Structures are given as C-alpha cells and as structure tokens.
Amino acid sequence: TRDEWDRYQVMYINADNLKGFTYLLDSQWTFKKENHAHFGGGGLLSTFEDYSHFCEMLLNRGEYKGRRILSEASIDQMTRKWVEIPESDGSNYKDLSGCYYGFACFVLQNPELDRGNSKKGMFGWAGYNNTHFWIEPEKNLYGLFMTRAREFGWDIPIALRKTVNSIVE
Structure with missing residues (x-):
C-alpha cells in the first residue's frame, strides 16, 4: 500500500x-x-521476519507453529532431483557445484564439492536482488541473507553458510 x-x-x-x-x-x-x-x-515483497517464517516452515517439512502449510509430499517433490546441474565450467553453475535442481530449489547431493561445507540434502534458493536462503535439515537450521543489490553474487552467502556450518556441527 x-x-x-x-x-x-x-x-x-x-x-x-x-x-x-x-x-x-x-x-x-x-x-x-x-x-x-x-x-x-x-x-512479491517480504520482510526478513516473514521470510524467516517461510524458512522455518520448510525446515519443519511444511509445518509452521503446529499448523500444516505444505504437505510432506510437497516438500519431497520440491527437493527431489528434477534437473542435473552441469559440472562447473567457469559459468554461473560453479557456485552450485555438487547440487541438482529440485522443484523451486537447488539441493546438495555431493558435499565434497560444496564451498559452504553443508551436509547432503541442504537446499535453498537465491533471488535476482540477492536474497539467499538455505535449509540444513540434518543440522536443524536455516540461513537467510537478504540485500537489495542488483549485482548478483554467491560469495558472501556461501561464506556466511561456511561460517555458520563451522560453528554448528
């Protein structure tokens, strides 16, 4: 408004x-x-608080504060392999090494190739103006990085994920 x-x-x-x-x-x-x-x-516009609620709902396999928002089957569909991401060739895909595309997210399948030191099954997405989120189901945590910058990049969010993962084992 x-x-x-x-x-x-x-x-x-x-x-x-x-x-x-x-x-x-x-x-x-x-x-x-x-x-x-x-x-x-x-x-679509959002606040950090609302976006964090969304991440929490994904982390809890579709449930938020005791209410079912998405079915677990929907979360499974989102995170199953739909498209293989090409191996890094110096292109835009280098920052998604070890991942595949699920439905509306990337999913880590080969942790050895991940610069953020995440576990297999980590999933997330990034938006055009540098909003990044990731869900770490095995560690029971999520991360959210929001900017309003047109110069898209992975370096800061990957460094943040690496730092968080080094603290939370």
Missing part, C-alpha cells in the same frame, strides 16, 4: 553506467499495478 511505501528499501546498483541507490530502474522494475513484467517473484 502507499502507507507502506516508505518502508520499501532502495536498491543498490553497480553495473556499467548505473551506480548508486534507486527505487526505480525502468517501467518493468516498479511495483505498480501497471507493471506487466513477469519475474520470479512477480512483485
């Missing part, structure tokens, strides 16, 4: 001729009703 607009975080851009903070890039990147761009979130 318009009342909530002042809580909307600016985005940082560091690309070619665009550098700095902005709310708008062009007509496709606004959150107005007349926007007809089709992107992953479709204009």
Whole structure:
C-alpha cells in the first residue's frame, strides 16, 4: 500500500553506467499495478521476519507453529532431483557445484564439492536482488541473507553458510 511505501528499501546498483541507490530502474522494475513484467517473484515483497517464517516452515517439512502449510509430499517433490546441474565450467553453475535442481530449489547431493561445507540434502534458493536462503535439515537450521543489490553474487552467502556450518556441527 502507499502507507507502506516508505518502508520499501532502495536498491543498490553497480553495473556499467548505473551506480548508486534507486527505487526505480525502468517501467518493468516498479511495483505498480501497471507493471506487466513477469519475474520470479512477480512483485512479491517480504520482510526478513516473514521470510524467516517461510524458512522455518520448510525446515519443519511444511509445518509452521503446529499448523500444516505444505504437505510432506510437497516438500519431497520440491527437493527431489528434477534437473542435473552441469559440472562447473567457469559459468554461473560453479557456485552450485555438487547440487541438482529440485522443484523451486537447488539441493546438495555431493558435499565434497560444496564451498559452504553443508551436509547432503541442504537446499535453498537465491533471488535476482540477492536474497539467499538455505535449509540444513540434518543440522536443524536455516540461513537467510537478504540485500537489495542488483549485482548478483554467491560469495558472501556461501561464506556466511561456511561460517555458520563451522560453528554448528
């Protein structure tokens, strides 16, 4: 709503001729009703608190605060192997080494290749503006890293995951 607009975080851009903070890039990147761009979130906005509730629900196999939100079968469908990720060739896939694509997430199948020192079965996703989350079922924990930056990258979230995993064994 318009009342909530002042809580909307600016985005940082560091690309070619665009550098700095902005709310708008062009007509496709606004959150107005007349926007007809089709992107992953479709204009979905969230808070850290709400996103953490989502992560907690995934960690608990579809249950949140005693209420069933997704069936366990849905979680199984999300995390089963649907598409093999190509081996690292210096492309975008290098940061997902050892993973496959489930339905709406990546899933770690070969921990020896993971730079974040996660256990087999860790799953998560990352968004265009650098929102990253991961679920570690074996360790009973999740991680959430949120920014509003257009320069997408894996280095910071992987370092965070590695640090958390070194503390929680």
